[in-house]
Amino acid sequence: PHASNTILYLDGVSVSFDGFKALNDLSLYVEEGELRAIIGPNGAGKTTMMDVITGKTRPDKGDVIFNGGVDLTQLDEAAIANLGIGRKFQKPTVFENHTVFDNLELALKGHRRPQSSLFFRLSGEQQYRINEVLGIIALTDVHMMQAGSLSHGQKQWLEIGMLLMQDPDLLLVDEPVAGMTDAETEATAVLLKDIAKTRSVVVVEHDMVFVKSLDCRVNVLHEGSVLAEGSLDVVQQNEQVIEVYLGR
Numbered sequence: 001p002h003a004s005n006t007i008l009y010l011d012g013v014s015v016s017f018d019g020f021k022a023l024n025d026l027s028l029y030v031e032e033g034e035l036r037a038i039i040g041p042n043g044a045g046k047t048t049m050m051d052v053i054t055g056k057t058r059p060d061k062g063d064v065i066f067n068g069g070v071d072l073t074q075l076d077e078a079a080i081a082n083l084g085i086g087r088k089f090q091k092p093t094v095f096e097n098h099t100v101f102d103n104l105e106l107a108l109k110g111h112r113r114p115q116s117s118l119f120f121r122l123s124g125e126q127q128y129r130i131n132e133v134l135g136i137i138a139l140t141d142v143h144m145m146q147a148g149s150l151s152h153g154q155k156q157w158l159e160i161g162m163l164l165m166q167d168p169d170l171l172l173v174d175e176p177v178a179g180m181t182d183a184e185t186e187a188t189a190v191l192l193k194d195i196a197k198t199r200s201v202v203v204v205e206h207d208m209v210f211v212k213s214l215d216c217r218v219n220v221l222h223e224g225s226v227l228a229e230g231s232l233d234v235v236q237q238n239e240q241v242i243e244v245y246l247g248r
Protein backbone atom coordinates (compact mmCIF):
# COMPACT_ATOMS: atom_id res chain seq x y z
CA PRO A 1 0.00 0.00 0.00
CA HIS A 2 1.36 3.41 -0.92
CA ALA A 3 0.02 6.95 -1.07
CA SER A 4 -0.88 8.33 -4.48
CA ASN A 5 1.84 10.98 -4.17
CA THR A 6 4.62 8.41 -3.86
CA ILE A 7 7.01 8.83 -6.80
CA LEU A 8 9.22 5.88 -5.91
CA TYR A 9 8.45 2.80 -3.87
CA LEU A 10 11.02 0.07 -3.30
CA ASP A 11 9.20 -2.93 -1.91
CA GLY A 12 11.27 -5.72 -0.39
CA VAL A 13 14.12 -5.49 -2.87
CA SER A 14 16.91 -8.06 -2.61
CA VAL A 15 20.03 -8.37 -4.76
CA SER A 16 22.70 -11.03 -4.34
CA PHE A 17 26.16 -11.18 -5.84
CA ASP A 18 27.53 -14.72 -5.59
CA GLY A 19 25.40 -15.40 -2.52
CA PHE A 20 26.32 -12.09 -0.86
CA LYS A 21 23.24 -9.96 -0.19
CA ALA A 22 24.06 -6.43 -1.37
CA LEU A 23 20.38 -5.51 -0.84
CA ASN A 24 18.40 -7.45 1.73
CA ASP A 25 14.65 -6.84 1.67
CA LEU A 26 15.11 -3.10 1.17
CA SER A 27 11.91 -1.04 1.34
CA LEU A 28 11.54 2.71 1.13
CA TYR A 29 9.25 5.40 -0.24
CA VAL A 30 10.11 8.73 -1.80
CA GLU A 31 7.34 11.28 -2.11
CA GLU A 32 6.68 13.45 -5.14
CA GLY A 33 8.70 16.66 -4.90
CA GLU A 34 10.80 15.32 -2.05
CA LEU A 35 14.53 15.73 -1.54
CA ARG A 36 15.90 12.56 0.09
CA ALA A 37 19.41 11.70 1.23
CA ILE A 38 20.74 8.15 1.43
CA ILE A 39 23.69 7.62 3.75
CA GLY A 40 25.43 4.58 5.18
CA PRO A 41 28.89 3.08 5.50
CA ASN A 42 30.82 1.68 2.54
CA GLY A 43 29.26 -1.49 1.24
CA ALA A 44 25.83 -0.67 2.71
CA GLY A 45 24.17 -1.07 -0.70
CA LYS A 46 23.66 2.56 -1.75
CA THR A 47 25.11 2.17 -5.22
CA THR A 48 23.31 -1.13 -5.75
CA MET A 49 20.04 0.60 -4.81
CA MET A 50 20.64 3.28 -7.47
CA ASP A 51 21.56 0.53 -9.97
CA VAL A 52 18.29 -1.28 -9.27
CA ILE A 53 16.20 1.90 -9.70
CA THR A 54 17.84 2.71 -13.04
CA GLY A 55 17.64 -0.86 -14.35
CA LYS A 56 21.39 -1.45 -14.38
CA THR A 57 20.92 -4.29 -11.89
CA ARG A 58 17.87 -6.54 -11.81
CA PRO A 59 16.80 -7.55 -8.30
CA ASP A 60 16.28 -11.21 -7.34
CA LYS A 61 13.20 -10.22 -5.41
CA GLY A 62 10.95 -7.22 -4.82
CA ASP A 63 9.37 -4.44 -6.85
CA VAL A 64 10.40 -0.91 -7.71
CA ILE A 65 7.26 1.10 -8.39
CA PHE A 66 7.58 4.47 -10.12
CA ASN A 67 4.95 7.18 -10.37
CA GLY A 68 2.23 5.09 -8.77
CA GLY A 69 2.17 2.17 -11.16
CA VAL A 70 5.09 1.17 -13.38
CA ASP A 71 7.27 -1.67 -12.05
CA LEU A 72 10.79 -0.65 -13.08
CA THR A 73 12.16 -4.15 -12.49
CA GLN A 74 10.46 -5.21 -15.71
CA LEU A 75 12.13 -2.52 -17.84
CA ASP A 76 15.58 -1.93 -19.30
CA GLU A 77 17.78 1.11 -18.62
CA ALA A 78 16.71 3.08 -21.69
CA ALA A 79 13.00 2.59 -20.99
CA ILE A 80 13.48 3.67 -17.38
CA ALA A 81 15.37 6.82 -18.43
CA ASN A 82 12.57 7.60 -20.89
CA LEU A 83 10.01 7.39 -18.08
CA GLY A 84 11.68 10.42 -16.51
CA ILE A 85 14.48 9.17 -14.26
CA GLY A 86 17.85 10.88 -14.61
CA ARG A 87 21.02 9.69 -12.89
CA LYS A 88 24.11 11.68 -12.21
CA PHE A 89 27.19 9.61 -11.53
CA GLN A 90 29.99 10.86 -9.30
CA LYS A 91 32.37 11.74 -12.11
CA PRO A 92 31.08 14.48 -14.40
CA THR A 93 30.94 13.54 -18.07
CA VAL A 94 30.55 16.80 -19.94
CA PHE A 95 31.78 17.48 -23.47
CA GLU A 96 34.96 19.34 -22.53
CA ASN A 97 35.62 20.80 -25.99
CA HIS A 98 32.18 22.33 -26.28
CA THR A 99 30.72 25.38 -24.63
CA VAL A 100 28.46 25.19 -21.61
CA PHE A 101 25.56 26.28 -23.81
CA ASP A 102 26.29 23.64 -26.46
CA ASN A 103 26.47 20.94 -23.78
CA LEU A 104 22.96 21.85 -22.69
CA GLU A 105 21.80 21.99 -26.30
CA LEU A 106 23.18 18.49 -26.96
CA ALA A 107 21.45 17.21 -23.82
CA LEU A 108 18.18 18.86 -24.83
CA LYS A 109 18.32 17.13 -28.21
CA GLY A 110 19.22 13.85 -26.55
CA HIS A 111 22.56 13.39 -28.29
CA ARG A 112 25.11 11.16 -26.65
CA ARG A 113 28.07 12.68 -28.46
CA PRO A 114 28.65 15.98 -30.23
CA GLN A 115 28.73 16.27 -34.03
CA SER A 116 29.07 19.68 -35.62
CA SER A 117 26.15 18.94 -37.95
CA LEU A 118 23.87 18.68 -34.93
CA PHE A 119 24.06 22.38 -34.02
CA PHE A 120 21.10 23.82 -35.88
CA ARG A 121 19.17 26.92 -35.08
CA LEU A 122 17.18 26.58 -31.89
CA SER A 123 13.52 27.37 -31.54
CA GLY A 124 12.61 30.18 -29.16
CA GLU A 125 11.21 27.61 -26.79
CA GLN A 126 14.42 25.57 -26.81
CA GLN A 127 16.51 28.69 -26.27
CA TYR A 128 14.27 29.72 -23.38
CA ARG A 129 14.60 26.28 -21.79
CA ILE A 130 18.42 26.32 -22.04
CA ASN A 131 18.60 29.83 -20.56
CA GLU A 132 16.27 28.78 -17.77
CA VAL A 133 18.50 25.83 -16.85
CA LEU A 134 21.63 28.03 -17.11
CA GLY A 135 20.04 30.21 -14.45
CA ILE A 136 19.15 27.26 -12.22
CA ILE A 137 22.72 25.88 -12.32
CA ALA A 138 24.20 29.39 -11.98
CA LEU A 139 26.29 29.16 -15.16
CA THR A 140 24.68 31.97 -17.18
CA ASP A 141 27.81 34.13 -16.96
CA VAL A 142 30.04 31.35 -18.32
CA HIS A 143 27.68 29.89 -20.91
CA MET A 144 30.11 30.57 -23.78
CA MET A 145 33.10 29.03 -21.99
CA GLN A 146 34.46 25.63 -22.96
CA ALA A 147 33.15 23.08 -20.45
CA GLY A 148 36.73 21.82 -20.06
CA SER A 149 37.79 25.12 -18.50
CA LEU A 150 35.10 25.07 -15.78
CA SER A 151 35.94 24.33 -12.13
CA HIS A 152 35.17 20.84 -10.83
CA GLY A 153 32.04 22.14 -9.09
CA GLN A 154 30.82 23.95 -12.20
CA LYS A 155 31.25 20.76 -14.24
CA GLN A 156 29.08 18.91 -11.73
CA TRP A 157 26.40 21.59 -11.99
CA LEU A 158 26.59 21.50 -15.78
CA GLU A 159 26.01 17.77 -15.74
CA ILE A 160 23.02 18.24 -13.45
CA GLY A 161 21.79 20.87 -15.91
CA MET A 162 22.20 18.40 -18.78
CA LEU A 163 19.98 15.96 -16.90
CA LEU A 164 17.42 18.71 -16.28
CA MET A 165 17.19 19.32 -20.04
CA GLN A 166 15.39 15.97 -20.25
CA ASP A 167 12.91 17.20 -17.63
CA PRO A 168 13.06 14.16 -15.31
CA ASP A 169 10.47 13.61 -12.56
CA LEU A 170 13.11 11.89 -10.45
CA LEU A 171 16.77 12.85 -10.31
CA LEU A 172 19.27 10.43 -8.74
CA VAL A 173 22.53 12.02 -7.68
CA ASP A 174 25.60 10.06 -6.63
CA GLU A 175 28.03 11.83 -4.22
CA PRO A 176 27.76 15.23 -5.88
CA VAL A 177 30.08 17.16 -3.55
CA ALA A 178 33.07 14.80 -3.54
CA GLY A 179 36.09 16.97 -4.39
CA MET A 180 34.21 20.25 -4.12
CA THR A 181 35.30 23.32 -2.17
CA ASP A 182 33.19 24.37 0.82
CA ALA A 183 31.63 27.18 -1.21
CA GLU A 184 30.79 24.80 -4.06
CA THR A 185 29.33 22.32 -1.58
CA GLU A 186 27.05 25.00 -0.12
CA ALA A 187 25.99 26.10 -3.59
CA THR A 188 25.20 22.47 -4.49
CA ALA A 189 22.88 22.16 -1.49
CA VAL A 190 21.04 25.30 -2.62
CA LEU A 191 20.85 23.93 -6.18
CA LEU A 192 19.44 20.53 -5.17
CA LYS A 193 16.89 22.12 -2.84
CA ASP A 194 15.85 24.40 -5.69
CA ILE A 195 15.50 21.47 -8.12
CA ALA A 196 13.42 19.56 -5.55
CA LYS A 197 10.80 22.32 -5.68
CA THR A 198 9.61 20.91 -9.00
CA ARG A 199 10.74 17.27 -8.98
CA SER A 200 11.99 14.51 -6.68
CA VAL A 201 15.68 14.19 -5.91
CA VAL A 202 17.50 11.28 -4.25
CA VAL A 203 21.09 11.97 -3.19
CA VAL A 204 23.64 9.40 -2.05
CA GLU A 205 26.25 11.20 0.02
CA HIS A 206 29.03 10.70 2.59
CA ASP A 207 29.59 14.35 3.52
CA MET A 208 27.48 14.86 6.66
CA VAL A 209 27.91 18.64 6.68
CA PHE A 210 26.41 18.66 3.20
CA VAL A 211 23.61 16.24 4.16
CA LYS A 212 22.83 18.46 7.15
CA SER A 213 22.54 21.48 4.87
CA LEU A 214 20.11 19.61 2.60
CA ASP A 215 17.74 19.69 5.59
CA CYS A 216 15.75 16.68 4.36
CA ARG A 217 14.62 13.20 5.32
CA VAL A 218 17.50 10.72 5.47
CA ASN A 219 17.70 6.93 5.14
CA VAL A 220 20.60 5.14 6.75
CA LEU A 221 21.40 1.97 4.81
CA HIS A 222 23.28 -0.87 6.44
CA GLU A 223 23.86 -4.38 5.10
CA GLY A 224 21.38 -3.82 2.32
CA SER A 225 18.38 -2.57 4.26
CA VAL A 226 17.12 0.58 5.94
CA LEU A 227 18.52 0.89 9.46
CA ALA A 228 16.93 4.24 10.26
CA GLU A 229 14.86 6.98 8.64
CA GLY A 230 14.22 10.57 9.70
CA SER A 231 15.96 13.92 9.90
CA LEU A 232 19.76 13.74 10.08
CA ASP A 233 19.67 14.91 13.71
CA VAL A 234 17.30 12.11 14.65
CA VAL A 235 19.07 9.27 12.81
CA GLN A 236 22.46 10.41 14.15
CA GLN A 237 21.18 9.82 17.69
CA ASN A 238 20.01 6.30 16.86
CA GLU A 239 22.11 3.80 18.87
CA GLN A 240 22.36 1.30 16.02
CA VAL A 241 23.41 4.01 13.60
CA ILE A 242 26.14 5.21 15.95
CA GLU A 243 27.36 1.61 16.33
CA VAL A 244 27.45 1.05 12.58
CA TYR A 245 29.41 4.24 11.96
CA LEU A 246 31.88 3.78 14.79
CA GLY A 247 32.37 0.10 13.97
CA ARG A 248 32.31 -2.71 16.49
Ligand code: ADP
Binds near residue numbers: 022041042043044
Ligand atom coordinates in the same frame (compact mmCIF):
# COMPACT_ATOMS: atom_id res chain seq x y z
P1 ADP B 1 27.77 1.33 -1.18
O1 ADP B 1 27.44 2.08 -2.42
O2 ADP B 1 26.83 1.63 -0.05
O3 ADP B 1 29.21 1.50 -0.76
P2 ADP B 1 27.45 -0.99 -2.85
O4 ADP B 1 26.05 -1.00 -3.30
O5 ADP B 1 28.47 -0.47 -3.81
O6 ADP B 1 27.57 -0.22 -1.45
O7 ADP B 1 27.90 -2.45 -2.46
C1 ADP B 1 27.21 -3.29 -1.56
C2 ADP B 1 27.94 -4.60 -1.47
O8 ADP B 1 27.76 -5.35 -2.64
C3 ADP B 1 29.44 -4.43 -1.29
O9 ADP B 1 29.89 -5.39 -0.35
C4 ADP B 1 30.01 -4.72 -2.65
O10 ADP B 1 31.30 -5.27 -2.55
C5 ADP B 1 29.01 -5.69 -3.23
N1 ADP B 1 28.88 -5.54 -4.69
C6 ADP B 1 28.39 -4.46 -5.33
N2 ADP B 1 28.38 -4.66 -6.65
C7 ADP B 1 28.87 -5.90 -6.87
C8 ADP B 1 29.09 -6.71 -8.02
N3 ADP B 1 28.80 -6.27 -9.24
N4 ADP B 1 29.60 -7.94 -7.84
C9 ADP B 1 29.88 -8.40 -6.60
N5 ADP B 1 29.69 -7.69 -5.48
C10 ADP B 1 29.19 -6.47 -5.59
